[in-house]
Amino acid sequence: MLGFDVGTARKVWTALLIALLFFCIYMASSTVLVVVFAVFFSYLVYPLVDLVERIRPRRVPRVASIALVFVVVVAVIAVVGSLFGVQLQDQATHLFAQLPALMKSDVPNRFPLPHFLEPLRERIVDFVRSQIETGSDKAVPMARSVGLGVMHAASNLIYLVLIPILSFLLINEGPQMRDAFLNLLTDRHRVLWAQIVTDLNLLLSKYVRALLFLSLATLICYGVAFSLLGVPYAFLLAVSAGLLEFVPFAGPLGAIAITLVVAVFSGYAHLLWLVIFIALYRLFQDYVLNPYLMSEGVEVSPFLVIVGLLAGDQLGGVAGIFLAVPVIAMLKIVIGRARVFYSASRDEGQAARRALTGKAD
Structure with missing residues (x-):
């Protein structure tokens, strides 16, 4: 009307x-x-x-x-x-x-x-x-x-x-809060959100622990290698690299730039060996350690990562950059689960209507 x-x-x-x-x-x-x-x-x-x-x-x-x-x-x-x-x-x-x-x-x-x-x-x-x-x-x-x-x-x-x-x-x-949230929903949507909450819990647990292990691995490997190679301010550079590991994409690049700039202006004599070590370690971490620690649900396309980092920087600075990747991964899970759920509901509705039409005939 x-x-x-x-x-x-x-x-x-x-x-x-x-x-x-x-x-x-x-x-x-x-x-x-x-x-x-x-x-x-x-x-x-x-x-x-x-x-x-x-x-x-x-x-x-x-x-x-x-x-x-x-x-x-x-x-x-x-x-x-x-x-x-x-x-x-x-x-x-x-x-x-x-x-x-x-x-x-x-x-x-x-x-x-x-x-x-x-x-x-x-x-x-x-x-x-x-x-x-x-x-x-x-x-x-x-x-x-x-x-x-x-x-x-x-x-x-x-x-x-x-x-x-x-x-x-x-x-x-946590368990009581989860149950209280699900009890607010209807039976139909409770199934959907129970799956989403389970997936988000698995995603965040693997992502946060993976970041911690990657940060510790960077801190230890950089600290040991920089000390053996005699890099100036080895401990400071290793700690900086370990902390920057929590910032996706931009953090490791920033750590490499800081390390090379400090080494160059300090007159470090074995710069080639330092570059070789950093390159080998980044290859190992990005293509071996990182995929092993990160679950498939955390995988986000590089395009979305860069866009998310830029948007996160505009909205929340360093904190926004830090949260960009997990937020995108969470949205990916919610949208994927909702799409599968409503597609299945639509197929079930169409099947029920066809069955009723067949009985009427």
Whole structure:
């Protein structure tokens, strides 16, 4: 009546609700980001919780075993940070102090380049030096503002405390939250979303743990190789590469660029061996280790990865880049499951109508 279609109205209403949900998520991005990091931390800790659960006596409550795991994990993180944090800070401070002298050195002019790039040597060296000078100019006022930044960070320190607390609650109450969500749905949609939740759980668990293993592998391999090869600031470069491994695609490239720039301007004599090692390690990680650790559900086309990284950078900076690939993979699972589910429902409906038509005949 009057051109009003109920089905269209429902679709428009659903689209508006989804748009409103995304708007609320964007407005509460800081809170959502804390929850996301808590979810990731939960997936990192859960294997230990599951191991303790297997050997836990029945009279000991489950919450006690989860609390024990979190106390041990937080203590280990604190001990590792106290042991290696000083060395990392010393190397970073020394590198920033040496930047002016490194930029004035003549080492880059003696660095071998391919024959076709020799006419551009001066421009390349000037460009690299200008980039480093820009970074060093920003680093000095940044270092001076650390004292004031500590007071500002103290107000956000609650987030660092909330992440393990939220992770603890997620692990403890996760099954009840899942059941409560599914009970809100109809019987027909409960089957669909039970499959989606199961797939998302498997996806995130494999993705987060794979990132952790890749980061640790990069940290250990780079640290050992850089130390054996005598690379300047070996520990600092290895830690930087390990942390950047959490940023898909752009992180490893940034780590390689930082390592080569520091090695070149420090006058490192065995640059060829360093390049060979990095190339061999990236081949091993990208074509052997990464496919072994990542599940098929995490595989995303390079085009979508690059678009997602650019969009993530615009929406959330480094956090958006970090979350781009898992969000795309999650959408891929939801859309794929929904397509299969509704296709099967449509086929069943057509078969039922054909059966009824046959009986009527």
